[in-house]
Amino acid sequence: MSMIGELNFVLGLQIKQTEEGIMIHQQKYIKELIKKYKMENAKTNKTPMGIGTRLDEDPTRTCIDQTMYRGMIGSLLYLTASRPDISFSVGLCARFQANPKESHLVAVKRILRYLKRTDDLSLFYPRSDSFEINSFTDADYVGDLVNRKSTSGMVQFLGPCLVSWGSKKQNTVALSTVEAEYVAAAAC
Structure with a gap:
């Protein structure tokens, strides 16, 4: 090269x-x-x-x-x-x-x-000199009209920089908003 x-x-x-x-x-x-x-x-x-x-x-x-x-x-x-x-x-x-x-x-x-x-x-x-990782996540409860699954969204920052993001339908059907949020947090 x-x-x-x-x-x-x-x-x-x-x-x-x-x-x-x-x-x-x-x-x-x-x-x-x-x-x-x-x-x-x-x-x-x-x-x-x-x-x-x-x-x-x-x-x-x-x-x-x-x-x-x-x-x-x-x-x-x-x-x-x-x-x-x-x-x-x-x-x-x-x-x-x-x-x-x-x-x-x-x-x-x-x-x-x-x-x-x-x-x-x-x-x-x-x-930047900051190497602190911050993650944020959220989920909608039963947002998919087809099979009633929730969708997780997540972002990760390294210092002030966005380095990773995504949105994914959860694998299981959540029975409550708390469960949907917990699954999203675990995925993040």
Whole structure:
């Protein structure tokens, strides 16, 4: 291997190093994604998912192309490497890859419209001497309409820097909100 200079771009991640710290983003990847799925002229959204959005199997709606839907989900899952703000929404939409319906596609397109509006967001890791680990977690109780399981969300900080995040449907059905929170804390 040879050193060819400062790292600027690797695996779709754009990296900018300054005296203050390191900035990581995927602005170019988002622009390519918007273009690939023909969303250049779509209106933008302020949030990746509406507050009242509740996705279920939706048996009454028309089925859509699985290959296209899975491609969109795969692209969005890769994007969560630098965008923790879409992690929950993408995870929720990913649950319906086996039999996607129009309502699921609408939710995915809303995420894309949100990304179009916020393509300039990035992760910033400032220089710091603090190596204290802080973790935060939360869970919704019976949030999945299909099988009544709860969803855990978690983030970890090393000093002031966000280093890990995730959202996952719990393996078991919680019998109370306390149990759902306990399972989330254990996973975190």
